[in-house]
Every structure is written in structure tokens, then in C-alpha cells.
Amino acid sequence: MKTDTWDVALEEKLRGHRARAGVVGLGYVGLPLAVQFAQAGFEVTGIDVDEDKAAQVNAGDSYVLDVPREKLMPLVQARRLRATTDFSVLRELDTVNICVPTPLRKTKDPDMSFIDAACRQIATYLHPGMLIILESTTYPGTTEEFVLPVLEKSGLRVGEEFFLCFSPERVDPGNVQYHTGNIPKVVGGVTADCTRLGALLYQQALAHVVTVSSTRVAEMVKLLENTFRMINIGLVNELALMCDHMGIDVWEVIDAAATKPFGFMPFYPGPGLGGHCIPVDPFYLSWKTRQAGIEARFIELAGYINGQMPHHVADKVQNALNEHGKPLKGSHVHILGVAYKRDIDDLRESPALDVMHLLKRRGARLTYSDPFIPRVQVDNLDLSAVAPEGATAAADCVLIITDHSAFDYARVLEQARLIVDTRNALKGFSSEKIVKL
Ligand SMILES: NC(=O)c1ccc[n+]([C@@H]2O[C@H](COP(=O)([O-])OP(=O)(O)OC[C@H]3O[C@@H](n4cnc5c(N)ncnc54)[C@H](O)[C@@H]3O)[C@@H](O)[C@H]2O)c1
Numbered sequence: 001m002k003t004d005t006w007d008v009a010l011e012e013k014l015r016g017h018r019a020r021a022g023v024v025g026l027g028y029v030g031l032p033l034a035v036q037f038a039q040a041g042f043e044v045t046g047i048d049v050d051e052d053k054a055a056q057v058n059a060g061d062s063y064v065l066d067v068p069r070e071k072l073m074p075l076v077q078a079r080r081l082r083a084t085t086d087f088s089v090l091r092e093l094d095t096v097n098i099c100v101p102t103p104l105r106k107t108k109d110p111d112m113s114f115i116d117a118a119c120r121q122i123a124t125y126l127h128p129g130m131l132i133i134l135e136s137t138t139y140p141g142t143t144e145e146f147v148l149p150v151l152e153k154s155g156l157r158v159g160e161e162f163f164l165c166f167s168p169e170r171v172d173p174g175n176v177q178y179h180t181g182n183i184p185k186v187v188g189g190v191t192a193d194c195t196r197l198g199a200l201l202y203q204q205a206l207a208h209v210v211t212v213s214s215t216r217v218a219e220m221v222k223l224l225e226n227t228f229r230m231i232n233i234g235l236v237n238e239l240a241l242m243c244d245h246m247g248i249d250v251w252e253v254i255d256a257a258a259t260k261p262f263g264f265m266p267f268y269p270g271p272g273l274g275g276h277c278i279p280v281d282p283f284y285l286s287w288k289t290r291q292a293g294i295e296a297r298f299i300e301l302a303g304y305i306n307g308q309m310p311h312h313v314a315d316k317v318q319n320a321l322n323e324h325g326k327p328l329k330g331s332h333v334h335i336l337g338v339a340y341k342r343d344i345d346d347l348r349e350s351p352a353l354d355v356m357h358l359l360k361r362r363g364a365r366l367t368y369s370d371p372f373i374p375r376v377q378v379d380n381l382d383l384s385a386v387a388p389e390g391a392t393a394a395a396d397c398v399l400i401i402t403d404h405s406a407f408d409y410a411r412v413l414e415q416a417r418l419i420v421d422t423r424n425a426l427k428g429f430s431s432e433k434i435v436k437l
Helices: 003-015 030-039 051-058 069-077 087-092 113-125 142-152 192-203 215-246 250-257 281-291 297-323 351-361 388-394 409-415
Strands: 020-024 043-047 081-084 095-098 130-134 162-166 185-189 209-211 332-336 365-369 375-378 381-384 397-400 419-421 434-436
Touching: 003 162, 003 192, 020 030, 020 087, 020 113, 030 043, 030 069, 030 081, 043 087, 051 069, 051 081, 069 081, 087 113, 095 113, 113 142, 130 142, 130 192, 142 162, 142 215, 162 192, 162 215, 185 192, 185 215, 192 209, 215 250, 215 281, 215 297, 281 297, 297 351, 297 397, 297 419, 332 351, 332 388, 351 365, 351 375, 365 381, 365 388, 388 409
Parallel strands: 020 043, 020 095, 043 081, 095 130, 130 162, 185 209, 332 365, 332 397, 397 419, 419 434
Antiparallel strands: 162 185, 375 381
């Protein structure tokens, strides 16, 4: 085939849903995406280094809450979706979406090792007519400065023989209204043909696709979105600390402000930031801008304020117990919800872990309930979830960290002696037992 026709050949395969689609990294992002492509009629192969995950997918079992077994199983049975740990299948694939983790190192520098490992494997099997799209959240410049040189080692030319894009993943686990299929997808390629083909792939499977002029713009879009959230949460957390000193109910303030029909968007305070994205991603941006001598001051400040919240919560529990004549040391604190947000099974970066660590260090006895998280390790303490019934009655203080909808809050209020509520989960209830953030 002439080198200038690879884009035409791929375009035809994409339009006819004959392209063989691959997804590297079958986690919270990759598995729903693989399912979405398979539902659109593509033959999809997921590749993961985790053998258990590959085996579970092939058995039609889902480990991601947003992908019910009833959705996965028929796709596996129809041979539209399969998973493997063998990267040599890349030889047969036409498109590859990379959805591997991008954590921060302890020093808050980006850990690019997962992207690096995935790209090296892809480079080994890269063949003409292939479309590669990076979806992992990362610093602006990654696709062209980091991924492209690895892929070009294959000797193939981008924009002619293979095509490369960045498309930020925006999935919001647990969100029943917006999911992979209907969240608008932003995509930017290294060349105009890359962008066109990247957009074409997504248009076959997703409701809205938005193209931008470059991979850098697409990378920055994601960081703007997550930095926007992180900074606004930092602002309301600082407001919560101020209101606490002034005896003002911060939740009432925010709800009233949110009645303004323009120019205001409510964000809510809480026990600290959690998850794989909001506490992590903005530091990708500050790391990158630091190299250019620009300090990302909003990010650092919000990071500092958000990082103080677990301490504030531990203080709240201690003070509330003191007022009830009980020292924190030796008291039983029962925690409701440890996942990083409501109705999901993800413990990564959860502020519950920081709060539990602080309470334990101050001598509290800890138990917890969480319908999604069966076990938690805090320092050298291994805890198993217990039923809320009973534990809330037995505890000296109940601490609401994650406001899962499965909890019976009226019953909690009835049983508990003292409740510290960091999420306004008891909105609408009034009792002297309740201490709000
Ligand atoms: N979880 C979210 O809500 C969310 C939202 C938007 C963006 N993101 C971003 O998407 C990316 C993936 O996040 P996630 O939450 O799906 O992570 P995850 O940890 O749930 O999944 C990542 C998967 O990649 C696999 N993996 C690791 N190294 C690999 C390799 N070299 N080759 C193949 N597979 C490999 C892991 O085994 C795991 O199954 C991250 O960059 C994250 O920041 C996540």
C-alpha cells in the first residue's frame, strides 16, 4: 500500500466498524471504554498487565461498578470483547486507546513509568495504518514529547504511517446521568489527519466529539477542568474553616448563594480531596510550569488548604468528644463511609485514610462501615467493615466521611450519641447530637 493511503484505509475500517480496537489498561477508565466500543459494533481487545483482570473480563465478570455484568457478559459471549495480557495481539489491532495509571511520586513529580511501559510495548508491534490515542491524564506536552519519540523508534512516520492523538478521559465513576457514552469527548492529534481519525473513531461509539487544534490543547483541557474543581473545593474548604470560627453554617451559605441564577456554581467542603484525579492532576501542571520558571500558586495554595481538612476533621471529633466529657484517647469512633466519594468503591487517596490515621495516632479506637469497601488498612491496623446497625449505637462518636446513599441516616441519628458530619449528610435533620463541618 502507498504510504499516503494509510489514513484512507483506516478511515474506511472505522466507518465500517471493521477496525479492530484495542484498549491498554482495563481499569475504571479502560473497561467502560472497551465496552462502549464493543457495544458500537467493534471487535475489541483489552490488554492489561493484571492477569486476574483479564481472566475476569473473559469470564464476563466485572470489577468496575459502572460496568454491570449484564452488560459485559453478552459482549464477551458474542466475542466482541476479550482481554489478554499478551501484548503481541497489538500486531492485529488497528486502534489503541491507552488508559494506564498516571500517579504522582511522593515528591509530587509525575510517574510516567506506566505510560512508558505501555508505549514501549505498542512501539514493538506498531504497524502502518495504526491509530494510537493516549487517554491517561498527564502534563501538557506528554503526547508529543514523551509518547511520540518512543513510537517513532519503530521507524514509522506520524501522520502518514501511524496516527497519534490525546483525548482526555472525563469519566465520573458512580455518575448515573453522565457516563463514557454521553460525556463529550475532546480529541487533539499531532497532525490534522491524526485528529480527523481520532474523532472518527470516537464518533462511531460516543454521542459528542469535540476536536481541538493540538495534543497540547487536549492535554491542557483536562488539567483546566480538574484544577478548576480542586481550587474551588479549596476555596469552599477555606470558607468552611472561616465559618467554623464565626459560628456560621457554611452549608446554608452555599445553598443560598447557589440560588443566584448566573455567575456562581456551588462547590462543597468536605474532609479533604480524594480519588485518582482531583488531588493528583493539578500537580502535573505545576510540575510542568515549574520547569518554565512559573509557579502555579493557586494550585499550591488549594493543595495546602485541602490537605489541612483531615486535620480539621480530627480536631472536630476531638473537640466534640471533649465537650461530651470524653477524651479522644480510648474513645470509640465509628466511621461511616471510607470511599473517596459517594456510592463508589474506590479508596484511592481517600481522605478517610488520613482522618483515620490521625484519629488512631491520637489514641481513638476505630471501626467503620462502607457497603463498597470490605477492608481498610490504616498504618498497621487491618479493619473489616461492620454493619452500621449496632456500631453506631456502640460508638462514642459517629463520623460521617462518605455520604453513601445506602446509609439510613434517620436510624443513625436515632442510635448515635454524637455525630460529626463532614458532608452535610444529615441535612434536614436537627439535633444537638450533630456537629457539622
Ligand atoms: N478513575 C477516574 O475516575 C478517572 C477519570 C478521568 C481520568 N482518569 C485517568 O485515566 C487513567 C487511568 O485511570 P484508572 O482510574 O482507569 O486507573 P486504574 O488503576 O483503575 O486502571 C489502570 C489499569 O492499567 C493497568 N496497567 C498498568 N500498567 C499497564 C501496562 N503497562 N500495560 C497495560 N495495562 C497496564 C492496570 O493493571 C489497571 O488495570 C489515569 O491517567 C487517570 O488519571 C481516571
